[in-house]
Amino acid sequence: MSEEILINVTPRETRVAQVENGLLREVFIERSGRRGIVGNVYKGKVCRVLPGMQAAFVDAGLERAAFLHCSDITGRREGDDDSKNVSINELVSEGQEIIVQVVKDPLGTKGARLTTQLSIPSRYLVYLSNISNVGVSQKIDNDEERRRLKAVLTDFVSTIDCGGFIARTAAEGVSEEALKADMDYLYRLWTSINDRGKGSGCGVIHEDLPLALRALRDFPGPDIEKVRIDSKETYDRAREFAQSYIPEAIDKLEYYPGERPLFELFGIEDEIHRALDRNVQLKSGGHLVFDQTEAMTTIDVNTGAFVGHRNLEETIFKTNLEAAQAIARQLQLRNLGGIIIIDFIDMTEPEHKRQVLRALEKSLESDHTKTTISEVSALGLVQMTRKRTRESLAHILCETCPVCQGRGELKTPETVCYEVFRELLREARQFDAQQFLVLASQDVVDMLLDEEATSLAELEAFINKPIKLQVESLYTQEQYDVVLM
Numbered sequence: 001m002s003e004e005i006l007i008n009v010t011p012r013e014t015r016v017a018q019v020e021n022g023l024l025r026e027v028f029i030e031r032s033g034r035r036g037i038v039g040n041v042y043k044g045k046v047c048r049v050l051p052g053m054q055a056a057f058v059d060a061g062l063e064r065a066a067f068l069h070c071s072d073i074t075g076r077r078e079g080d081d082d083s084k085n086v087s088i089n090e091l092v093s094e095g096q097e098i099i100v101q102v103v104k105d106p107l108g109t110k111g112a113r114l115t116t117q118l119s120i121p122s123r124y125l126v127y128l129s130n131i132s133n134v135g136v137s138q139k140i141d142n143d144e145e146r147r148r149l150k151a152v153l154t155d156f157v158s159t160i161d162c163g164g165f166i167a168r169t170a171a172e173g174v175s176e177e178a179l180k181a182d183m184d185y186l187y188r189l190w191t192s193i194n195d196r197g198k199g200s201g202c203g204v205i206h207e208d209l210p211l212a213l214r215a216l217r218d219f220p221g222p223d224i225e226k227v228r229i230d231s232k233e234t235y236d237r238a239r240e241f242a243q244s245y246i247p248e249a250i251d252k253l254e255y256y257p258g259e260r261p262l263f264e265l266f267g268i269e270d271e272i273h274r275a276l277d278r279n280v281q282l283k284s285g286g287h288l289v290f291d292q293t294e295a296m297t298t299i300d301v302n303t304g305a306f307v308g309h310r311n312l313e314e315t316i317f318k319t320n321l322e323a324a325q326a327i328a329r330q331l332q333l334r335n336l337g338g339i340i341i342i343d344f345i346d347m348t349e350p351e352h353k354r355q356v357l358r359a360l361e362k363s364l365e366s367d368h369t370k371t372t373i374s375e376v377s378a379l380g381l382v383q384m385t386r387k388r389t390r391e392s393l394a395h396i397l398c399e400t401c402p403v404c405q406g407r408g409e410l411k412t413p414e415t416v417c418y419e420v421f422r423e424l425l426r427e428a429r430q431f432d433a434q435q436f437l438v439l440a441s442q443d444v445v446d447m448l449l450d451e452e453a454t455s456l457a458e459l460e461a462f463i464n465k466p467i468k469l470q471v472e473s474l475y476t477q478e479q480y481d482v483v484l485m
Helices: 143-157 176-197 211-218 232-245 247-252 268-274 312-334 350-366 393-397 413-430 442-449 453-463
Strands: 003-010 013-020 023-031 041-050 055-059 066-069 097-104 113-115 119-121 125-128 134-136 164-167 203-206 224-229 253-255 279-281 287-292 296-302 338-343 371-376 381-386 436-440 467-471 480-484
Touching (some): 003 211, 023 312, 041 176, 066 097, 125 176, 134 143, 143 164, 176 203, 232 253, 247 253, 287 312, 312 350, 436 442, 453 467
Parallel strands (some): 224 253
Antiparallel strands (some): 041 203, 055 066, 097 113, 119 125, 338 381, 436 480
16 A cells, blocks of 8 residues: 655645545645644633533633533543533533643534543654553554553553553554653643643643644654655754654655646645535446535435446445445545435345445544444435544535525526515505516526516506516526615
8 A cells, every 4th residue: 555645835724635545535724824723722711501511611712612511521520430420510610710622623603622631642642631541552453562562651651640641553663762752752741731721811722733743743654655745844844843753754754846736746636626526426437425414414325327237236236335435535535524324225135235334344444533333224324423523625615605505506587586576566565666676687687578578567567567677797596676666
């Protein structure tokens, strides 16, 4: 498997693309005017406690009050495994100052989600401030290596006052000296954060690294061949960061000075544009339809032009198998989270259903974001969830259409014409006007003068008042006004 990291930097925006075997796997975008805040640590003040929701709202100096649920608060009574056993009033009170960390960016009208269970990541480890245990990533499956890592972490934890560590996947095979240097750095960083938290006032007390350096910290592993950066300033910062924290990644860094844009050279721009489309074409001729709403995302699988070679069941099975792989990639690329419903084409063979579900699970194994998949339901639907921590690609790059208000549909000119007729009748009965002026879009006025000209004349005769029409070029198809004259 060949993987590359491409980092495109402009004065107001940084974009990072993870490319696997020539295909875009994931894209991250950070804009200077709207940086993501996941991982940032804030000192906040509890401004409202809601016992009915077992939650509190915290003023952390952000645009909107942030949300803190009871299950994300440390300090519950010993033996209480279920957060329902502890009232939120026992844990926080209005006006209380509290140190919190953002686990979910603000999404839409919702504020950020917080936790008091702080965690600070580095290249090999994650420092946990509120527990004294140690752990090892589940992706490290070598028992001997797991025991070695636990022994190193346990030995260090016994020498500090508080906190624990989790070894990340990148820690596999790393020397004891490098791990202890990482632990020492994280503990010093946490001490610094803790000291700043003792000051007065609400606001940020620790910010995570900028996107380009986070990509260097989190992504490079044995499969990453190159990290290409098209900004000399960012490249120099990345080399300096790598020399201090990731010396093995220095040889993978490469400055790209070419005149042709980096993302255009590798076809990333086209991939991003296609990731905003509602339809995704499959190589077989079938296609997927993505519908992203506030409540959930639905994915419909269609055979399209694929007719197969043997029978209908084989055609459906092959299309669903291909769709399972494409869906896993699109979920990462579009960064879709929350509840996801997949409507595979109905299959009659139980073995086919099992294989399609297994193909989906296997394709999602490379996803860094936690996913949970259910069995195929009686209606042939697969229900799954994908943890949502940041906005989807569409939410970052797009906004709600001002014409249709996000519906994706417009009233036809014919529908608007009939609405105009009803409005004219209502106005004629309610007011004593000499004549009426209808302001509408070009398509609506054209229809009133053409297909609906007879109806308009009959209405004029019925209300016994002249009706004039005027085109307003700035009106959308659904907009119109009736003016009394």
